[in-house]
Amino acid sequence: MNDIASAVREQAPPAGHAGRIGGVVLDLQGISLSFGGVKALTDISFDVREHEIRSIIGPNGAGKSSMLNVINGVYHPQQGRILFRGEERRRMEPHRAAAQGIARTFQNIALFKGMSVLDNIMTGRNLKMRCGLLRHALYWGPAQREEIAHRLKVEEIIDFLEIQGIRKTPVGRLPYGLQKRVELGRALAAEPSLLLLDEPMAGMNVEEKQDMCRFILDVNDQFGTTIVLIEHDMGVVMDISDRVVVLDYGRKIGDGPPDEVKRNPEVIAAYLGAAH
Numbered sequence: 001m002n003d004i005a006s007a008v009r010e011q012a013p014p015a016g017h018a019g020r021i022g023g024v025v026l027d028l029q030g031i032s033l034s035f036g037g038v039k040a041l042t043d044i045s046f047d048v049r050e051h052e053i054r055s056i057i058g059p060n061g062a063g064k065s066s067m068l069n070v071i072n073g074v075y076h077p078q079q080g081r082i083l084f085r086g087e088e089r090r091r092m093e094p095h096r097a098a099a100q101g102i103a104r105t106f107q108n109i110a111l112f113k114g115m116s117v118l119d120n121i122m123t124g125r126n127l128k129m130r131c132g133l134l135r136h137a138l139y140w141g142p143a144q145r146e147e148i149a150h151r152l153k154v155e156e157i158i159d160f161l162e163i164q165g166i167r168k169t170p171v172g173r174l175p176y177g178l179q180k181r182v183e184l185g186r187a188l189a190a191e192p193s194l195l196l197l198d199e200p201m202a203g204m205n206v207e208e209k210q211d212m213c214r215f216i217l218d219v220n221d222q223f224g225t226t227i228v229l230i231e232h233d234m235g236v237v238m239d240i241s242d243r244v245v246v247l248d249y250g251r252k253i254g255d256g257p258p259d260e261v262k263r264n265p266e267v268i269a270a271y272l273g274a275a276h
């Protein structure tokens with residue numbers, strides 16, 4: 001067992017966690033996506049249940065990020081159906097996905113490097129802001145009250161992520177692990193019900209990974225947020241996930257609780273044959 005896995009196990013959600021998992025919130029049925037001649041996803045079906053941590057794993061190029069991009073409307077599959085909270089979404093766009101409560105972080109950090117931590121996280125509140133520039137000019141009082149309420153929410157997130165000491169620091173000056181934490185903060189600022197995390201621990205040292213694991217578990221536990229996670233660190237994935245879906249060359253080769261997936265011969269073969 002690796003250091004991160006053992007540390008995370010100690011922090012793992014209490015046994016009651018599994019009992020709090022609810023009905024299906026996201027249902028992907030027969031999703032196929034191609035880029036010209038490249039088949040990124042072929043006939044993929046799986047669901048995500050309320051309050052679970054659902055991981056997507058697979059070797060490089062397996063189609064994991066493409067799947068997240070389908071979920072939040074960046075890519076539109078040529079085939080398949082997507083149901084979010086029971087409603088079919090014919091053609092989702094990223095801003096509509098965000099408005100419906102879906103937030104995500106990216107494999108490569110996408111923050112405003114010259115802006116402070118606080119201001120970066122504040123950009124995550126955009127969708128929640130009712131006051132545009134004109135309203136701001138016309139209704140100064142309400143606009144100011146709204147701004148204060150948003151700031152309070154952002155400060156709550158800063159406290160939760162334990163980054164009070166760097167709240168005024170430009171993001172570009174922070175070490176990589178902290179930048180990833182700020183990116184999580186920005187996603188949380190939108191108060192999502194479904195959070196998509198694309199390799200939140202990539203490039204982190206052991207200590208940073210432990211911290212990130214703890215925050216992911218806490219977000220899931222304290223805010224009740226449903227999480228879809230792409231992660232290459234198998235120790236972490238197997239320890240914190242409720243269920244894992246395994247992709248290989250754009251096809252689904254495994255799906256189930258970590259213990260079951262670990263024993264799946266097709267999954268073992270895909271991983272033994274892949275360089276990570």
Ligand SMILES: Nc1ncnc2c1ncn2[C@@H]1O[C@H](COP(=O)(O)OP(=O)(O)OP(=O)(O)O)[C@@H](O)[C@H]1O
Binds near residue numbers: 058059060064065067
């Ligand atoms: N915008 C795009 N245009 C063309 N091909 C793409 C595009 N996005 C993804 N692909 C292709 O789709 C396939 C799946 O890529 P994807 O990035 O989803 O895999 P992944 O499992 O996330 O890989 P990694 O672990 O390396 O991030 C790859 O062959 C990739 O080259």
